[in-house]
Amino acid sequence: MRAIIYRDNGDPGVLELVDRADPRPGAGEVLVRVAVSGVNPTDWKTRSGATNPKQFPEVTPHLDGAGVIEAVGGGVDPSRVGERVWLFMATAGRPTGTAAELTVVDADRAVPLPDGASFDLGASLGVPALTAHRALTVAEDGPRRLGPGTLDGKVVLAAGGAGAVGHAVIQLARWSGATVISTISGPAKARLATAAGAHHVINYREGDPAAAIRDIAPDGVDIVAEVALGANLALDLAVLRTRGTIATYANDGAKPVQLDVRQNMTLNTRFQFLVLYTVGPEALAAAASDVAAAVRAGALPVGEEHGLPLVRFPLAATADAHRAVEAGTLGKVLVDVTP
Incomplete structure (x- = not known):
């Protein structure tokens, strides 16, 4: 061979x-x-x-x-x-x-x-879909499995929705019933995030992206699937609801992450860092099963x-x-x- x-x-x-x-x-x-x-x-x-x-x-x-x-x-x-x-x-x-x-x-x-x-x-x-599944199933009061209706009433922010993981976050969140917002950096990526199924796209380089997201989700975002934590943390915290979750699978740009401890205490922020190599067999098996169901559903x-x-x-x-x-x-x- x-x-x-x-x-x-x-x-x-x-x-x-x-x-x-x-x-x-x-x-x-x-x-x-x-x-x-x-x-x-x-x-x-x-x-x-x-x-x-x-x-x-x-x-x-x-x-x-x-x-x-x-x-x-x-x-x-x-x-x-x-x-x-x-x-x-x-x-x-x-x-x-x-x-x-x-x-x-x-x-x-x-x-x-x-x-x-x-x-x-x-x-x-593989990596994109299973990572997206993990990001969407780690919230304190969220589901551990995905499928139609499991994220009803939730608002998900997919950072970098034009990337492979962001694309899977949008599709799996929408399939599961969430309202999906995606941040993007320009018109071409906005078209891709919209084609993936995002209900709303926000250009984080223009205007006041936090205000734009809060207009859509006045009570805040339930889950942020984050690809560049250092660069986006201030925006994430500005739109996160109390007891919301930031699930981060990368730190594109490698900007150092600095936390305001009191701010996060007040928000009761949940940070979930994730990589598939150490996520554990149960989480991998659940993700593979749910992703397979989404494929069968054409999602x-x-x-x-x-x-x-x-x-x-x-x-x-x-x-x-x-x-x-x-x-x-x-x-x-x-x-x-x-x-």
Whole structure:
């Protein structure tokens, strides 16, 4: 099989296209022929060594993907052979991810993909959708699961609604019944957030964004899904309701976070920091189940007309795909693995 590998941390130039022996699934595992691999910021950060040093002598990157199960290991229902699936957390604890024609994952990390859902959609789920689910299910008085009606009466603020996680926040929150506000930085991103399903978009670079959000939600926002906590904290606190939650999954721009303790005591602010690697198996399983239900309901479409442009690269150009994600390319970067 063809696979992308790297032996040392570094820039995208460390990625190589090589031939490797076909892997075989062990007990509790499935072998998947990957059609499309999804690239996330965590993939290039892991490759570069920015987050943690490399754990294995050779690594095939990428957590997310979609394809078809070709074989199963012991203890896995044989009827799953031929099943279309989307994959998540493929490289968590393993050296082999989805940037290969064949990959082995734990059976519970290969989620059935309906016939009407494309492999592009399947490869776009994973990190963005599971992160969005976690952000929307950590409020003190909010639901632990998502689905129609679970966020009725709630107001969700999706910071950076034109990004992959922000896009998933908008779609999952709207599917669950919330009123969704998204902050954006210009007209192009406003169009994408609106196409994703945001009820209201606010340009945080113009006028008084806090007043504009308060006009929509006089009692304040229940949940903020935050991508740049240092840059946006003042705005978040200005619009957060008492006992509201700020769930932060990134700090784009790396601006230091400074807290006014008394202000947050008075608000009874709940801060939830999150990363999927340590969120725990129960939260991952619940998120995968709810995201699968949203896919079956048609609630998570992708493509520019749905607010998430798809940017494609062939497997041999995976290094260019990483460069695109590092550069902040708007949309979801995908690698076509198997025609």
